[in-house]
Amino acid sequence: MxxxxxxxxxxxxxxxxxxxxxxxxxxxxxISARTLEGWAVRGxxxxxxxxxxxxxxxxxxxxxxxxxxxxxxTSSRGETA
Numbered sequence: 001m002x003x004x005x006x007x008x009x010x011x012x013x014x015x016x017x018x019x020x021x022x023x024x025x026x027x028x029x030x031i032s033a034r035t036l037e038g039w040a041v042r043g044x045x046x047x048x049x050x051x052x053x054x055x056x057x058x059x060x061x062x063x064x065x066x067x068x069x070x071x072x073x074t075s076s077r078g079e080t081a
Contacts, residue, residue: 016060019049025057029066 025046026033039045040055046065049056 014059016058016063018059019056020059020062022055022057025062028059028062 020028022036022040023033026036029036029046036045040048046057047061049058
């Protein structure tokens with residue numbers, strides 16, 4: 001059985017419906033998988049799909065979540081750049 005490298009780069013497809021595992025989504029966002037897991041429990045993170053006991057994230061939902069956090073400065077509360 002082959003092992004996946006721990007520091008594997010995120011998938012390179014640009015398909016908006018591409019699905020990411022939690023570790024892949026965390027790498028894509030540049031955060032830890034633990035942070036993403038916490039947001040999944042408490043709210044505040046990107047939208048996700050629950051497939052049985054498995055959680056996956058669509059590229060378009062990750063991109064939308066990132067876009068919603070774009071700011072012109074660190075002190076702005078919602079005004080985008």
